[in-house]
Amino acid sequence: MDPKSAAVIYKVFYLVLNLVFTIYELIENFSVHLRNKLHELRHEFLPVNKHRSFMKLDKIPTHLTVLLGCEEPSYQDLANLILWCLAARITFVSFYDYKGALTKSEDKLRLVVEGKKNSTDHVIWHDRVDSGYKNGYTGRKVHVKVLSRQDGRGGFVKLTKELSGGADFTIDSFDQRLKKDFQFPDPDLGVCCGKTFSLFGYPPWQIRVTEFLTIRTHHNIKFNNFVELLSRYNKCEQRYGK
Template structure:
């Protein structure tokens, strides 16, 4: 009887201690993430002039087009805006965001606002919406092209293009014709590098004709991503040996 009471008391004590540990650990993680997020937002400004040029020279290759697949994550506009600014800093000319749910495309203004708060006056962000873009000649400074892609830009665009081609006088169109037209609609070059967000590594019906040579890396989450982590991912991409299907 005494042993049963002792075991029960020990169980309650261990359970109580573990519950406190979980709460303290969760609180510390939250505070740490907030501090890191706050610091990298402001420290990046000082890094840009001194640390960044030296750091970039150590990266073997810079992708021309970075695409970010949000997966099941809800978009964090400030973190996505940071990725755009970092593309400007590292001379990545194109960045696209793929949100198969379409939420990011509906709230594109929020992303534009967050980017406008972070970019320098001489930086130029060129937004692409379908066949339209905000490109203007005569500006001085860095530039990056930005495009938001959703699932409707994948299978639906193939179906619509096939219907359009079938209604033309040239009925002898082939796969190459469809591929060429899809490339024109997409505007951007094929992504060199893709970040896949979330715990599940899935492309979520990303337009398949665009990712034939893309190197995909899992980043876990785009939320609270730091500039150092971003550079490390570029390092990892630079070390990848792309065989181009060979």
């Protein structure tokens, strides 16, 4: 076979392969949609006990971070996530939107959350401007923060610039300084949304031991999907090099 016609054959096979996968994805999407609908129907009659769902778990992340990836933020669903985190006693939630849409419209998210939450629950927002939070809340509380691309590698660059004058620094001292800027502990669980699994410039220093899980999309995410994520996280075991 001459190389020219061989190249054509390879190309045809490549196209067919892609076509097969596209069809497969469509079928999969449809079946997931169907399953969710069925699940919803079932639970209309059987309300879920949220607390019981979390009781089976041995560990709960302290900081859950959601990476929106290529997806546009859906305020209703993100607000639901915050409330479920409250119920699961996750104390820190952050959202990373590299495109910056969420940073611009954080107020919108706040409004939705305020409308949905119980009056005894506290959602503490960590803004760029107002960083100190007030202690002394009673009841359940969750800290929320929106991250954008500037918080990524830029955070490390900023700190490097600030350090001068015979700076004798170590990993620990660097870590402390970066933690102060970042305000939140390092994330334990990262949830990546959408089919493109990438960090899109997420702050690099903070993700040393973060477990990353994926979801198809955060749009229309259901409570049982959230519990599923936590139970997947529950199964992850850290060895810390050993």
